[in-house]
Amino acid sequence: MRCMLCNMPLYLPNHGICNQCIKNLPKLDKVCYRCGLPHSLVTDICYRCREKKPYWDDLVAASDYINPLKKLIHHLKFNQRIEVQLALARLMFLAWYKRREAMGISKPDLVTCVPLHHIRYWSRGFNQAQLLAKPIAKWLNRDFAPYLLGRKSQAVDQKNLSLEQRSFNVEKLFICKQNIANKSVMLIDDIVTSGNTINAISKQLKNRGAIRVQIICLCRTVL
Template sequence: MRCFLCNMPLTLSHHGICSQCVKNLPKFNKICHQCNLPHSLSTNECYRCRDKKPYWDEMIAATEYIDPLKKLIQYLKFHNKVELANALARLMFLAWYQRRLSNGLVKPDIVTCVPLHHLRYWYRGFNQAALLAKPIARWLNRDFQPHLLSRKFAAHDQKNLSRKQRMNNVKTLFKCHHNLTNQSIMLIDDIVTTGNTINAISQQLKECGAVHVQIVCLCRTIL
């Protein structure tokens, strides 16, 4: 087994990406702990989140949406390279664990993922967010509930919409029918761009009783 990035032999084949490539991944500078975007304040929270607080509580991303992980995500999603999922999930878990060590991040009660509409699931054959979430839940020894949320109808592709259109596109898209009273939720997605999708989902989770929602993604687009 060789590293997915540098093609060198792996000592631990199940890692998928060697320790040297992990060390060389692009790093964030100072970021807001809530939205994972760069900021220059002395606090952990940026002015954007102070001005308009999102429904989720914390966000952790492994890196920006740039190469080399951008290419691996595209291979996973559009070229059915599902063997990448475990290695990419490990990067997300390492990013979460580093935040836990430095800031005392709470361990969630439930791990879930951003759902796909059933037509897109049928076309692709899998939900990439679920593939990433399942091993993370196992490593955390937590319950994985991939169907905690439902997607009510197929939306327009977010990447082709303006910011305002994206916000309107997700307002009534997701629904949670479970009682989450006093539960802490980890929501997994592969890429976070504007945050509108995860904010709509986080609102649903909070309305169902969740007391804490943390977002863990592989890549965060720097707007």
């Protein structure tokens, strides 16, 4: 098997992407550990999160939403190249593990994923966040709860809205179906843009008893 990015033979075929290409991925150098966005202060938490703390506690992203990961995500979501899921999930896990070594963040009690709108699920046949979350839960040796979260009907597509409109649109869009009192939760998504979706979900998780919410995403869009 060959690397999905450089087409060189892989030493470990199941990795999908070679170590050299992983090293060459665009890095998010100095970022806020809470929101994952770049900031220039010496502190770990940016001024935005100090002024208005999101409902989640940590955010770890593997890279910015640019090529080559942007292309691989497109293959996964729209070309049904499901075989790339393990390679992308591995990148997310490595980013989380690096943060764990640097900051000592703990393993979650359970892993879940952002639910996909039912029309998109019927169209694609899968939820890409669920595909990414399942192997991560296995590697962490933690419970995987793919249907912990539910999504109410939504008439407007998020990508066509302004940031302010997105925030209002997702405020009451999600539900947490179970009591998760005193549990720490890892929430998986492929791309985080405004953060409104994961914030709305994190609020629901906290309302249902979660003591901590970690966000792990493949790409963090730098606005």
